[in-house]
Amino acid sequence: TLWEEVWRAGPDGVTLVEARIQGSGAGMEAPPEARLVDGFWRWRPQLPAQREIAMRRSGATADWQICIAGRCRPMGDYLPPEADPVILSACP
Template structure:
């Protein structure tokens, strides 16, 4: 079964049996929420729709975005990401991982962000156990 792996440099720290998820975070300077929806496929993570609550320094709203329910909605055409690499430090706060519209901090699976591990990778993977815990 294909699922979502969290870790770094191929080392798996957590496995989640989910076909899709939303990665959400709050911009460290502007304090604006961002959300990106992904599908988990054998080729990698496929970005679907993304949303942002507002613009600011280094946060321009993409061309073609539509304002709906207080957020700018847009789509980018990217090849599947394998892996998706993100920065994760104590100063920036934590990401949220949303599965079936239920959001939880990434620290629920990985512990709090640490300065000694300032990056995280997410990728599609063959789950090692059908009983992997999605929480």
């Protein structure tokens, strides 16, 4: 089941703009305010800007996809497989 998130960097940190999921699974249920659009349940989580985001890479699941300006590539194209955790933050 695909779970996608859109994050934007800004002066206050990194803000979660939208979350979307194709279906439900253990711990992956869309909240009541989610709306089904183009096959994804979409919603805007109410989360303040974060100074940094920690992304774990266990190897037990597919690697993260990082999309920049509409081009998506696996995190392994940027970092070696043993890079864990990966910390994302806005550039000063």
